[in-house]
Amino acid sequence: MARKQSRFGVSRRSFVGGAGALSVGLAGFPAILGAQAKAVKVGLIHPVTGFVAYNGQQSRLGATMAIEDVNKAGGVKSMGGAKLEALLGDSQSKVEVGVSEVEKMNEAGASAFIGCFQSPVGIAATQAAAKYNTPFLIDVGASDQLVRRGLKNVFRLKPGFGKCVDDGIAALGAINKGAGSPAKSAVIVHESGEFGTGTAKLLAGKLPSIGIEAKELIPHDNPTRSFDNIALRIRSMAPDIVMMSNYGNEYMLLARTLFQQKVELKGMFSVLGGGFNYKFVKDMPDVSQFMMDTNHWFNPRSEASQALKKRVEAGGALFTFEVYLSYTNVMLLADALERAQSADKEKLIAALAASTFKAELMPYGPTKFVDGQNEGGLPAVMQSLKGEIEVISPEQFASAKAVFPRPKFT
Amino acid sequence: MSRRAMLWCAAGLLVAILYPLLFGGPSLIARSNYAINVAFLILFAAFLGQSWNIAGGYAGQTSFGHVVFFGTGAYVSTILHVSHGWNPWLAWPVAIASGGLVGAIIGVLSFRAGLRGSYFALITLAFAEVFRIVANSIPQTRGGLGILIKADQRPENFQFRDPMWFYYLALVLCVIGLAIAWWLTRSRFGARLAAIRENEDAAMALGIDVFREKVRVLALSGAMCAAGGTVYAQKYLYLDPSIAFGVEKSVEMLLVSMIGGAGTIFGPLIGSGVLHLVGEITRDLGNVVPGIKNAQPLALIVYGLILVVIVAYLPDGLTGLLRRRR
Amino acid sequence: MSADIVFAGVVNGLMAGGVYVLVAVGLTLIYGVLHIINFAHGSLLMLAMYAVYFLFRKPLGLDPYAALPLVTAGAFAFAYLLYRGVIGRFAHGKDENILLITLGLSIVADNAALFFFTGDTQTIDVSYAGRFLQLGPALIPLPKLVSFLASLLICALLGLWMAFTDTGKAIRAVAKERQGARLVGIDVENIFAIAYGIGIACLGAAACLLMPFFYVSPSSGHAFVLIAFTTVVLGGMGSFAGALIGGLLIGIVESLGGLRFGEQLGQIAIPLVFILVLLLRPTGLFGGR
Structure with missing residues (x-):
């Protein structure tokens, strides 16, 4: 790319400059995220700018709160207390950008993805993640085309439409x-x-x-x-x-x-x-x-959900479905990691597929994935x-x- | 082209061809599909930008609705593939021809009515809207549900497991686009277009069939853009009316060309390269700023400001910078 | 369709058209004088709507209609400075550059709003929002009637102002013949900035009139941009009367098209009418030249 600029007679200086900018862009990425020892990286891909920015930001809020909670409670115990680490992504509501984020986060070492709010972005992003066999949890995304497409890496906890x-x-x-x-x-x-x-x-x-x-x-x-x-x-x-x-x-x-x-x-x-x-x-x-x-609604009779609701509202945000669905998906992932005892993608997907996770916040029965769709979910x-x-x-x-x-x- | 420029071009092309070796399969540096993917996006947007540039830059027919050709190409090949079982490689030429046809039809209608400048720009926008609404309303496109292309990642199916091949495809398209632009600077057709761009009435007085030339260039531009539409559909395997006919893509095509320098061979490529790199780097910026919640919009604010600054200090586009340096 | 529904549809269309007129008047002025397409129009409308929202909220509690002079004046000042400080200065006299700069500014404005005001949708709740005027089978919400009448008034005032004041005459002179205007001693750059300011001031007024029945979010301004362009072209670029008639006509076409063909396919009426007008009468209904 930057290298190609030389092809149309750019001066040597700008050629080097362009290449430099690129390598900063690439090499800078993992450094920015700060690699922690043994941390399990979770790619969060949501539309935090653009037409549905509000929903995307709510999802990001829920997921990051859950990651904090998991870490505070000692991380993934079976993995020696490994912490979860969020890789924050912005799909900008665009299919191309969503896919680009998957590629970037894959290189930054993402063990799993959570996203994408819009179904079209989700359809393309899950496809991209499938190449690396990386689990992709659909926190929000209504289309039933997201699951049941033969992609083994896609899981949706919430019920589809x-x-x-x-x-x-x-x-x-x-x-x-x-x-x-x-x-x-x-x-x-x-x-x-x-x-x-x-x-x-x-x-x-x-x-x-x-x-x-x-x-x-x-x-x-x-x-x-x-x-x-x-x-x-x-x-x-x-x-x-x-x-x-x-x-x-x-x-x-x-x-x-x-x-x-x-x-x-x-x-x-x-x-x-x-x-x-x-x-x-x-x-x-x-x-x-x-x-x-x-x-999608939280279980009003669950103490955990009431406590989380208070915390979210204390932070000046609303307890919308994006918040608790994204939160719950992080918990689902943490549970699978705990049982897989490893962030190895094969094992993680197997653990997710066999999950009987009990979503504490949600009015759901035990999780049971069939072709990536949880049958235990309940609106x-x-x-x-x-x-x-x-x-x-x-x-x-x-x-x-x-x-x-x-x-x-x- | 001077010998020196030719040498540079050859060197650049060589680097572009070898580029995946650095990051892709054999990976001499580090395997990075991300780097390949960004390069794909740059080349792809450069190609679409070039299709805009052929009409908007070389012939002076600025369009705000170029996405109409992109979406036509994408839908034609996808419908033939998904609903009628065509092989996408075979559907591709049909898609390209459809884009050319739509270009010719829009051209005949608008140029017959004598539309110029912003009137032409706005009518293309309206055509794109008509296509979007139709695509949203008819069963063949499945309306708002969109069309999902079945993933079957085999080259004979126009799907590639390794993103490197999409990169090469975009590279080929981009080189073809550059060649067409280069041809326009050398051919009689291109000279006639330049005359039309500079002064339509004078061109007419010179005996140029202005109407015919403009229709031809729009058909050419439309066909190129439609070729891109099919590639997009095959890469992302999903299509809906706002993806296919959304105004953002039109803006992007115009933006990369104008920022790079409209009416120049390398303008769209330079513009696309710079805008994508700025976009990729600023997108990360949102995560670097510590202690600020939802810093992501800041990234786009910086992006927008950079856009303004480029225009402010490089009024002739980025290629203008090169020309000044020489 | 029964006659009652057609009648009510026409009335609804007129009311919707009143809003389009307001947004388009500013755009047509800017186009007529500067010959540029202002890509930042939707974003500036959005900023003005946020201004109305924050003025309405506690502690100020200013009614949107009462806030109209303030928002309009503020929008004028903001746009005047924006033109002098950024748009005119960086354009280097090239129209394409203005297009790119306004596009860049629009990206900045949308995301600044997202950053400072969050992506949440905001509405204001005025006591008169639920009042109606019953006109046969048609129900006209009071705020829509107000915005409709106000748009007529604003068009009339602008037309008079352009016809009879010195600045108005200077604007028209610049619109017709830049070089000539410069030769007779008109400060053309200043006139450009004033025209831009007035164009955006119209958006300020539009924001005040819209907020009682619409909402604001960082992307809400764009809902009116395409339609405003259509209105401007339909009416003839640069013509107030054209923007007025064009806006109302589009409102009616959209409304009846929606009733006849469904809200989705009915939307096609707008670009279709736009295309037909351009093809049959490229200068628009009231365009000169």
Whole structure:
């Protein structure tokens, strides 16, 4: 590269300079990260700049906190107390950059990767890591194309959207039935990317099984500037339920528009609703009131999760799903390292594949990976009630009872 | 080209060919797929930049939507491969031809309407948007779900286990791009384009068929760019509408050429080299700053400032620096 | 589609178009005078929206409409200095360089916002956000009505100002004939900076009018850039009347296209109209030349 500059008649000085810059870039890298004796290096690849920077930063926060916790508790004991060391990467939401980070971290000695938030980046990055047989834990990334592709190095602890849709639909069916089946029809509003489209298609296919007709699927772009027209169409179709599957900003904007225009609905229900979090519920308690979401959620009855929540909030951050999913993935890795007694990639992958890790923070059963997907993962269904987020399903983790149908605007 | 310049070119090419030996397979220094990968990215972006440069630099037809050709190439070969079972090597020429065709169509439409300067630039942006939205909405592309190319890493399948081969592929493309640019500086076609760039009305008065030349150059540029699209799809094995037709790629193509020096043979390559190295080094910077949470944005702030500084002190692009030095 | 829905769609489109007008007016002014494409437009809009957000928050608690004069003036001063200190100075008189510099500044601004304000989405909650004007089948949210009316007013004021003040005349002179303006003693660099300042001041106003019904995050400004370019070209580069009519037209086309073809495919209406206008009438609806 820099060497190639000489080919078009660059002076000798800039040729040497360019080559120098390159070698600094390369050689400087391991030095920057400071090699600790015996440390197990974990590559964290998240989009911490760009369009979804917030989510990426939340993931990085969770993962780095977990690494600190593992180290404070004495590191990996079976490896003589080896510490975990984070290699921080930024995918910039770009596929190329994500892959580039994998290559770089591989050279810096990464024993495992955690990432990537966006599915397209994850698909390419896991592929790149597969070349080195390096385990890749998907902390966040909804697409079911991420796993079950025959890549032995990919593991996803959280349920994919297929599972989330199944569980969400089942819960909605139970809630609807419990209220005397007032809901008969739904409109699905979804973002037009991989995540929203995939979820919406699955939802539309499953809704009839609980006696609800999917009247229409309305896709929208990111960003969408105004939801007035979508509100108009929803009003004209008069569905009982609006289902939504979109990222944070559009989720909030759509919810706010429907609330402000007083569109009468029996309920609003999302699966993996990107904007359903503490900030939304606190900032807009009226808008969010009675909205329901199926999502990754921590187990509210677990002391560990409550303690972590306090710590995260004390640091001025929100306890969003990225934080505890990334945290939990580091713990999953630490557990596998403990059993593998080595950072050897073969052994580590074997340990992960055989993992029965109990995710303390999550409402999950014991881990069981099938083709890289954990079968023990479980989404929860939440409802916003009076500025709080309550778990309404599954029952053994519930902190409140669902309010459905919601009261009419008066 | 002077004998000295030719010598330099030969030496540079030799280094480029030997480069993987330093970091790749036999690894004389240290095996580093990272170094290979960065070199790939530089050459690849340089090639895409060159495709922009052919139209934007040499013929003065600045485009903001060059990604429309990139995405066309990527989608055509991927759909033929994944949905119709074509071998990607066979699909590649079709993809290249499609890029050329799209270039010709956009050219005929816009140049017939007499669009120039920023009007032309903006209409290409609009075409890219149309393609993105269509790709998002039709079943053939699987819309927003994207297309996953099955990993089957065999050379006959246009997939390589060793990133070194993608590097060589990009090198070949890059050299072809340079050769085309060089040809433009020597051929009558290139001279006609230069005349159009400098003064379209005067070129017309000289008897140049301005419309035809502009359509031809856009078709050539589009075909080159589409060739890159297929390579991208085969390397990353996944394609969705915003990857294929997102505005960022258009900006990158224009950026590497303009920073390097639009309308020069080596401009895109120099621009791509510098911008990627700056990008790679600043990305690490985010991790060096101690005690600051989320320092990563600082890296891009530095990147943006460097961009401004380059323009401020090298108004003719980086190649302008070389010319001044001589 | 029933007549009711079409009517409501047109009204919604007009309201959305009002916002596009505001963002595009600044862009068209900058283009008309400087003949440059301001790549930093979205980022500067984002910065102005953050200004509105921080003014609204405690302890200041300034209503976005009350903050309008302040934000507008601040945006003008900031942009004037930015032009004199960076853009004009480093451009060396080449339009391509302005494009690159504004691109670089946009990267800096987006990431500075990310660094200082985090990537979190921020909204403001004003008491009048949920009020409505009912117009037959259409519901018009009060803040959208305000922004619509304000955009008409701002266009009118700018047009009058350009027509009747000395600075306005000087701007028009520079836009028409740089060299000539220089010869008659106009400080062209200063006029450039003023035009840039006013263009960005329009963004300041747009930010105040937008915040009651939109949100701000480091990338939120870009949501309006493409559409603003479309508006500018559709209306004719440099024409206020064009930006006004163009913005409203695009709002309506987008709205009806969305209703007819779905929000996703309906988006295609915007670039398609843009392409057709350029092909059939390359100077835009109101462009001279």
